[in-house]
Amino acid sequence: MINIEELKFDEKGLIPAVVIDAKTKRLLTLAYMNKESLAITMEKGLTCFYSRSRQELWLKGETSGNYQHVVSITADCDKDALEILVEPDGPACHLGTTSCFENPVWESEDRHAFSLEALMTLIEGRKTDRKEGSYTTYLFDKGIDKILKKVGEECTEVIIGGKAGDKKETVYEIADLTYHVMVLMIEMGISLEDIHNELASRHVIDKKVKQEKMTQ
DSSP states (O other): OOOGGGSOOOTTSOEEEEEEETTTOOEEEEEEEOHHHHHHHHHHTBOEEEETTTTEEEETTTTTSOOEEEEEEEEOTTSSOEEEEEEESSOSSTTSOSOSOOOOOOOOSSOOOOOHHHHHHHHHHHHHSOOTTOHHHHHHHHOHHHHHHHHHHHHHHHHHHHHTTOHHHHHHHHHHHHHHHHHHHHHHTOOHHHHHHHHHHHHHHHHHHHHHHHHO
């Protein structure tokens, strides 16, 4: 851990802070902090920024209720910028959007961003708007038994690939399994956040067990 005094604030006493959703990894906003607001952030565990337009401190969510609970604060290699991972209570933008970055400027025709969240949204769309000829629609039409059968089949394929030591094949089959599990999740109303929270709770338990063993 570095000391706050080691950070490099600009001539106005400010340092840029990039705020990212700890769960989705989505960029939420870019704001600025001074030493006082950073100290408040670390003390309260809630983001506190310095408003350049109002020339004053502002605790994010104090008015809107959309607090940002800080998970970690990391400085860049030059120690003149901060990455802040948070768990937000609501939208980050004053316009009511999840992120302040909602206005596309340019997008490559050859490269496309991928996320599990986007895939879940696509799969959910196939359930609510049954597109003819879609394999995903076919699974939803057949129902839970068919979906579970495919999950079981893909589990077997993963085992076969892993047992053979074939990394490429195993990756391929794990991707197939992941997709079919996500179809099952949508069918049962399970979100990525549900899985995230379950894994996070196990991480906390595992960390406590390790700490207890170290003190024995």
